[in-house]
Amino acid sequence: MPGWEDDPVVSPAGAGWQNDPITEAPKEQPSARRPLLPASIGQAGREVGRAAALTARTAANTIAGVPLMAADFGVALRNVGENVVAGRPLLQKTRELPSEMFRRGLNEAGVPEHEGTERVSDFVGQVALGGRLPVPSVRNPAPRVAPPVRTPTRADAVIREGERHGVPVFFDDVTDSAVARRVGVAAEPLGPIGTGSGRARQATAARDAAQRVTQSLLPSTGDDVPELVQKGLQTKLKQFRESASRLYDRVGAELDPAGNMPTPGMQAVIKSELQAQAARGTLAKPDVVALLNKYQQSPGGNFTAMRQMRSDIADDIAEYYTGANAAIGEKGVRALQSMKDALEKDMGAFARQTGDRGYNAWRMADGFYRTNIVPFREAGFRDLVKTAEPEKAWRYLLAHGGLRSRADRMYRSLDENGRGAVRYGMVKDALDNASNPNGSFSPAKFAKFLEDHENTVNTFFKGRELVEIKGFQNLMRHVERAGQFAENPPTGQRLIPYLMGGAAVTGPIAAKAMAGAAVTGLSVRVLFQTATGRNLLLAMGRAKPGSQASERLARRMQAIIVAGDGTGSQEPDRESAQRQ
Secondary structure, eight states: OOOGOGGGGGOSSSTTTTGTTTTTTTOOOOOOOOSSSSHHHHHHHHHHHHHHHHHHHHHHHHHHHHHHHHHHHHHHHHHHHHHHHHTTTTOOOOOHHHHHHHHHHHTTTTTOOOTTTHHHHHHHHTTTTTTSSSOOOOOOOOOOOOOOOOOOHHHHHHHHHHHHHOOOOOOHHHHHHHHHHHHHHHTTTGGGGHHHHHHHHHHHHHHHHHHHHHTTOOOOSSSOOHHHHHHHHHHHHHHHHHHHHHHHHHHHHGGGGOOOOOOOHHHHHHHHHHHHHHHHHGGGGGGHHHHHHHHSSSSOOHHHHHHHHHHHHHHOOOOOHTTTTTTGGHHHHHHHHHHHHHHHHHHHHHHHHHHHHHHHHHHHHHHHHHHHHHHHHHHTTGGGEEEEOOOOHHHHGGGGGOHHHHHHHHHSSHHHHHHHHHHHHHHHHHHHHHBOOSBOHHHHHHHHHHHHHHHHHHHHHHHHHHHHHHHHHHHHTTTTHHHHHHOOOOGGGGGGGOOOOOOOOOHHHHHHGGGGGHHHHHHHHHHHHHHHHHHHHHHHHEEEEESHHHHHHHHHHHHHHHHHHHOOOOOOOHHHHHOO
């Protein structure tokens, strides 16, 4: 309604909750206060009895509400069909509606009906909170108690995220009430008077928002994601090698003047392995023996020469896994690895003997090498840099749901361009996975893809970017009904399982029959799918039952339902308009 954005009663999530008049009624003068106790014990008993009866009626309406609404549709359709055959006016009622029979039965049982604003409280009790709200008493409201300062809720976060991305968030998207969700779905087939048109707009907005988020992460280069990832690995490895070379040059400057480096540990391993091969006689592996002899007979040298020998041994090990040196077998690889480990110990011992300066330079260089370059030599990862199929690098990252160890290794091994490519690739794959062949978009599938690859998302998105992608993922989870609606738009056929004695009438006749549900459909649409109605329902859930705040909210709901306020779209509130 005009001017609602200036009314703090319906102010959505954001600043200003400390003085929220929804849950904190204005103070009255002492003379204006109503008595806290009824005038007599008899009156108190009547009030308590009536409140209990009204609560029981609300519970009964909650259980029967959705089936009765569908049953009314069926009987109304049958009435129309019989009227057409008999030549009577189409909307003449020939059979009593199930809801009327249900209501009459409650009356005959002595259960009182809701009056005035009690009717709105009954509707909220059924829909907004799944029948869990006690019905506030209009005659004797509870004493007012100032509520504590309210902290933002889960619903507030989803609503803010929806405003940020231009995606409408409806009441049944953020409520825990199963009744509310069933009512929202039941009202979808009612055309422009129900919730279907709002769901259609929400589905389009969710798809457009997902496309914008994906586009915002698009790399500046035109290369595909796998190619960018492989180039990122190559660039990072080159940078690591250059840095390691500088560090080892410093070590050589400190240790090479000390002369040739002895290698007693490595020589002992070679001798032991040669003896083991000789003991096998004709079963000895010539290729292994040749490798062992090559390193045993190699000339000695200074520290830099021995560092180069370590690199040669590592190359021989790598060639076995690539197939170029497969003849040495697993035993030969284990022998080479033992040699390499022994040589590294010899290098450490030599560096320690030269003094702290040389030893510290060695520790720094070797630590850098192990942390940054060794991972590129490990099986399953080293080929990603050289492969002619860049797609392998992307599959490596996403395999097994994106293992945390793989995500961490890939993150450390990529330059910033490669990391950006992974961020874009993750969201692009989520978008592709959520885009159905019929052109519809599934927010649930989008969110699930990111959830299934949570390790990769948490590793590659940092700080504000991580908060933003998690917030959007949460928004998609809450509006997933929009995707279900878009993929399978509701029709009158969905009501058939509920019909009680109804006739399958379609076309203009069905449209006239459903006109009887216009008030109910419009009420759900206005309360669920406009910012005003949604915030009133959420506020009612926070208000204390029986308080003046809940009474005032009930009257506001009744007013906007009667006025048919709202168009089904999300009007921005004043706070969000200022933020934008």
